[in-house]
Amino acid sequence: MESRQGVLYVWIGVFAFTCIVQAQDQQGFISLDCGLSLNLSPYDEPSTGLTYISDEKFIESGKSGRIQKDLEATFFKQYYNLRYFPYGKRNCYNLNVMQNGNYLIRTTFVYGNYDGLNNYPSFDLHLGPNIWATVDLNGKPNATIKEIIHTARSKTLQVCLVKTGRTTPMISTLELRPLRNDSYTSQSGSLKMFFRMYFSNAGRMIRYPSDVYDRRWFQYFQNDWTQLTTTLNVNTSKTDIDLPQGILMTAATPTNASAPLSITWSLDNPTDQLYFNLYFADIQTLLTNGTREFNVSWNGHSIYGPYSPPKLELDYIYSTSPFTCEEGGCILNLVRTPRSTLPPLLNAMEAYVVVEFPQLETNKDDVDAIKIIQETYGLNRISWQGDPCVPKPFLWEGLNCNISDNFTAPSIISLNLSSSGLTGEIAHVLQYLIQLKELDLSNNGLTGEVPEFLANMKSLLVINLSGNNLIGSVPQTLLDRQNNGLELKLQGNPHLLCQSVSCDDVGGKGKHHKKNTIIPVVASVASATVLITALCLFFTLRKNKPSSVEVQSPLPSIAMKNRRFAYSEVQAMTNNFERILGKGGFGIVYHGYVNDAEKVAVKMLSHSSAQGYKQFKAEVELLLRVHHKNLVSLVGYCDDGDNLALIYECMANGDLKEHLSGCSNFIGKCDGSALSWGTRLKIVVEAAQGLEYLHNGCKPPMVHRDVKTTNILLNEHLQAKLADFGLSRTFPTEGETHVSTVVVGTPGYLDPEYYRTNWLTEKSDVYSFGIVLLEIIMNRPVIDQSRERPHITEWVGLMLTRGDINKIMDPKLFGEYDTNSVWKVVELAMSCVNPSSSRRPNMSQVVIELNECLASENSRLGTSRDMDSKGSIEVSMSFGTEVNPKAR
Numbered sequence: 001m002e003s004r005q006g007v008l009y010v011w012i013g014v015f016a017f018t019c020i021v022q023a024q025d026q027q028g029f030i031s032l033d034c035g036l037s038l039n040l041s042p043y044d045e046p047s048t049g050l051t052y053i054s055d056e057k058f059i060e061s062g063k064s065g066r067i068q069k070d071l072e073a074t075f076f077k078q079y080y081n082l083r084y085f086p087y088g089k090r091n092c093y094n095l096n097v098m099q100n101g102n103y104l105i106r107t108t109f110v111y112g113n114y115d116g117l118n119n120y121p122s123f124d125l126h127l128g129p130n131i132w133a134t135v136d137l138n139g140k141p142n143a144t145i146k147e148i149i150h151t152a153r154s155k156t157l158q159v160c161l162v163k164t165g166r167t168t169p170m171i172s173t174l175e176l177r178p179l180r181n182d183s184y185t186s187q188s189g190s191l192k193m194f195f196r197m198y199f200s201n202a203g204r205m206i207r208y209p210s211d212v213y214d215r216r217w218f219q220y221f222q223n224d225w226t227q228l229t230t231t232l233n234v235n236t237s238k239t240d241i242d243l244p245q246g247i248l249m250t251a252a253t254p255t256n257a258s259a260p261l262s263i264t265w266s267l268d269n270p271t272d273q274l275y276f277n278l279y280f281a282d283i284q285t286l287l288t289n290g291t292r293e294f295n296v297s298w299n300g301h302s303i304y305g306p307y308s309p310p311k312l313e314l315d316y317i318y319s320t321s322p323f324t325c326e327e328g329g330c331i332l333n334l335v336r337t338p339r340s341t342l343p344p345l346l347n348a349m350e351a352y353v354v355v356e357f358p359q360l361e362t363n364k365d366d367v368d369a370i371k372i373i374q375e376t377y378g379l380n381r382i383s384w385q386g387d388p389c390v391p392k393p394f395l396w397e398g399l400n401c402n403i404s405d406n407f408t409a410p411s412i413i414s415l416n417l418s419s420s421g422l423t424g425e426i427a428h429v430l431q432y433l434i435q436l437k438e439l440d441l442s443n444n445g446l447t448g449e450v451p452e453f454l455a456n457m458k459s460l461l462v463i464n465l466s467g468n469n470l471i472g473s474v475p476q477t478l479l480d481r482q483n484n485g486l487e488l489k490l491q492g493n494p495h496l497l498c499q500s501v502s503c504d505d506v507g508g509k510g511k512h513h514k515k516n517t518i519i520p521v522v523a524s525v526a527s528a529t530v531l532i533t534a535l536c537l538f539f540t541l542r543k544n545k546p547s548s549v550e551v552q553s554p555l556p557s558i559a560m561k562n563r564r565f566a567y568s569e570v571q572a573m574t575n576n577f578e579r580i581l582g583k584g585g586f587g588i589v590y591h592g593y594v595n596d597a598e599k600v601a602v603k604m605l606s607h608s609s610a611q612g613y614k615q616f617k618a619e620v621e622l623l624l625r626v627h628h629k630n631l632v633s634l635v636g637y638c639d640d641g642d643n644l645a646l647i648y649e650c651m652a653n654g655d656l657k658e659h660l661s662g663c664s665n666f667i668g669k670c671d672g673s674a675l676s677w678g679t680r681l682k683i684v685v686e687a688a689q690g691l692e693y694l695h696n697g698c699k700p701p702m703v704h705r706d707v708k709t710t711n712i713l714l715n716e717h718l719q720a721k722l723a724d725f726g727l728s729r730t731f732p733t734e735g736e737t738h739v740s741t742v743v744v745g746t747p748g749y750l751d752p753e754y755y756r757t758n759w760l761t762e763k764s765d766v767y768s769f770g771i772v773l774l775e776i777i778m779n780r781p782v783i784d785q786s787r788e789r790p791h792i793t794e795w796v797g798l799m800l801t802r803g804d805i806n807k808i809m810d811p812k813l814f815g816e817y818d819t820n821s822v823w824k825v826v827e828l829a830m831s832c833v834n835p836s837s838s839r840r841p842n843m844s845q846v847v848i849e850l851n852e853c854l855a856s857e858n859s860r861l862g863t864s865r866d867m868d869s870k871g872s873i874e875v876s877m878s879f880g881t882e883v884n885p886k887a888r
Helices: 069-074 364-376 428-432 452-456 476-484 519-544 567-573 613-625 656-661 677-697 752-757 762-778 792-802 819-832 843-861
Strands: 007-010 030-033 051-054 063-066 081-084 090-096 102-109 122-127 130-136 144-151 156-163 173-179 190-199 218-220 225-229 250-254 261-266 274-280 294-298 301-307 315-321 329-336 348-355 399-402 411-416 438-440 462-464 487-489 496-498 580-583 588-594 598-604 634-640 643-649 712-714 720-722
Touching (some): 102 156, 122 144, 130 190, 250 261, 364 411, 364 428, 428 452, 567 588, 567 598, 567 634, 567 643, 613 634, 613 643, 656 677, 656 762, 677 720, 677 819, 752 762, 762 819, 762 843, 819 843
Parallel strands (some): 030 051, 190 218, 411 438, 438 462, 462 487
Antiparallel strands (some): 063 081, 090 156, 102 144, 102 173, 122 130, 144 190, 225 250, 261 329, 274 348, 294 301, 399 411, 580 588, 598 643, 634 643
16 A cells, blocks of 8 residues: 555454543643632533633733623633733743643634734744744634643743734633543654544534543534434443544435445645544444445545444544645545445544644753752743744743754753852752753852862863852862863952952963962861751752752762773774664774773764763663673773763673564674574573663662663674663662652653653563563564554564464564563563562562473473583683672
C-alpha cells in the first residue's frame, strides 16, 4: 500500500501493563474557569458535575472580565468569566503534568462583548515554544474551541496566548484531561481535533460523565442514511478504550443497501496529514443467514477489509500512519462485499490533523534554574513567561541563548540582571546554568561573599559584580581564572577585599596583590557566616521551591587527578579523532590507544548533547569508585575547558543489541549470524551480576536508571559489562524505601510505577532488566506499532495466554535451546516487569535463577559454564594506573 494512504489496524484488546487513568473521579483533570475570583472557587458545574477552579494560581498576568449580562443565558456557567491580556506579547499558563504523559488539552473562547467594543479578537495559541492554532473570533460570535492531543515533553506544560495584531487575546476556559499513553499515537507531531462525531439523527452533545475522558461527541447524520438503534448495552470490556454507551447504541447504514456508506469533507490545507478512528458495534438483530461484511476505502483506495463488526460488542479500526487528501478532498467509503447480505454500518468516528511542534523547549536544567532565580529574587517581568529562549521573538528580557537548530535544546548563555533591585546573597542556583558565558549582576544590593562556585563554571567569560555591597575576600581560584581569559568586574564594592586592598581597582585581567596576614582570619569568620547563611537559605529554598523542580547540591570536584588527560593527549590517542566507533546521546565515540598499545573508546561530549556536565561528572565519579568485572572500566577522562571526554576500556564486540540483530556497527560486521541461546544466557547472567553489584555491593547503593541492550557491552570474549552511568543515582540510606526524583530513562524500558509516582527504587532497574530478558528471548523491537500488541510485555502476555512458546522465541535460534530453561527465563522476565514493584524479584534472586537456567542449558550441551564462557576469564589491562576491573 502506498505510504500516502496510511495504515489501518483493527483493535482486539490489550494486556494490561500500562497505567489506565481513573478518569471517572476526575483524577488528573484540570478545569480552569479563567477570570474566576479565588473566593468563588471551586464549584461544580451542574450539567456535567465537573469541578472548575480559578485560574489565578496558574498564570501571573492578565485581567478578569465577564461577558455581557444579557448573554449569560446562552452559555454554561463556566463561560461567564474570562481573562484578557492587555499587556505583553505572550502570556502563559503553567500546568504541572507528567513528563511523557498523553493529554487532551481544550481551550474555549467566548468573547461575549465583555469590553463593550464589539471588536472580536484574533491571536495565536502556543503550546510551549510552538504555535498550536490561530484563534479568530470574527464571525463566531458565540464561541470557538481549540482541542489537541499532545504528549508533554517535560513536567510543566505551558499554554500561551500570543498577541498578533491590535486586538486583545482572551480565554474563557482551559481544560486538561489525561489519556492513556498508548492511545491516540502518531508517528510524529501532536493531534489537533478535526471532528469527533457519532451517528444519530436526534442526538445531543455527549461528554463527561458519560465519557470518562471528557471527549466531546457531536451528533451527525446524512439524508441518505438510515438510523439503527438498540436499548441493549454494548460490551466494551474487550478493548482498552472507554466509549459512552450513548454513542454505541445508535449507528448509521446507507438507505440504499447496495450503496457505500460515504463520508466526505475538505481541508483548508491540502498537505495536512490525518489520523482517524472508526468505531463499530453491530446493534441490529440479524436474520439467521444475515451477513454484514465490507471494505474500508480512502479516496478510492482499499485500505482495510473485508471486515465484519462484532455483535453488540465494541471494536474499532485506527490508522497507524497518516493519510492525506487528494487536493484537499477527503472521501471515506465503507463498501459492501459481494457475499454480504447487509449494508455497511458505522457508529462513530474521530479525525485528527497532525500538528508538528519542531522547536525543542529550552534545556530543562536551565529552565529549572532560571525559575528558581526568578523566585529567589522576586523578579516580576512581563516577558518572563513561557519558554525562556524560544521562539526568538519572545526571548526573556536580560537573557541570550544559543539557538542553533530544531534538534538541539536551547541553553542560556547570557544573564543580565543589572539594576534589577536584587538583594541578598548571590544565589547558588546560578551554577546550574552550565552553558553561561556572561553574568551581569551589577548595580544591585547584593550582599555576602563572592561564592567560589563561580570559578568552577567552565563556560563563564565575563562576570560583572560591580556596584553591590559584597564583603569578604574574592576566592583566589576566581582571581586565578583572570589569567585564562576571564573578565572579572568588581568595582564599587567598598567592603570587598582582593587579597590586601579594596576591589575598586580590580576590573581587568591578571592583577595580583601581596597577601595580608589578617586576611585568613577575616576569611575564616566570613566563611563561617556564609556557611550558616547558606544552610538557612538552602532549607528555605528546599521548603518553598516548586515540587516539579529537582535541585541538587553543588557537584563535588572530580578527584584522582592521575586519571585525567589533557585535550591534547586525547587528540593524540585518537590520532586526531580519526576513527569513529559510534554515536549516542552523549556524543561521538572514537577509537584510540593509550601508551600506543592498549585500545580504548573515547566518548567526546557533544556541545549539542542533551546530557550535560552534570551527567559527565556523575559517570566519572561513579566509575572512579566502583569496580566490578561486569561494569565497564574507566581508563580516564578529559575535563579541559569546553572539551569533555570519557575514556573507557575498548569493548571490542560492541553492544548486545547489535549482536541480537546479527549486525555490529562497532566492529563493522553484518553477517546475519545469531547468538546462541547459551551465549545469550551467559551475557544476561554477567549483566545481572554487574547490576546486582550496583544494588548490593556499592556503599551507598546505586540505581542505574537506563538498563537496556545498548548499554550492555561485550569484549573480545563476549564478556558482558554494563555501561553508561550518566543517569545513575545514589539509592536511599538505610531505612528508606525510595528516593523521589525526576523521571529519566528510555521509552519502552522505563518502569511504569517509577514513571507514575517519581519514586525510584532498585526495582526500577529490575523492570528494565526484565525487558532485556524479553529481548534476548524474542529478538524483536521493544515497541512495535505494527504488532497486535505494540509493547513487548503486552505481546508476550498475549502469546502466553495461548501457550505457544515457539511464537515467542527468536526464529534465528532454530529451536536450539532447552525448553525448560526458556520457560524459566520467560517466567522470570514477566515477574521482573510486574506493574507492582513489590512483586518483582530483587537482582540477587534474578542472578540465582539465571544461573540455574544457564546450568540447565549447559547440561543439555554437555558443557560446563567455564568451558562455555570465555567471558569468565579476567583480562588484565595496563594503562599506567590500576584501572582494570576487579571482582568485589
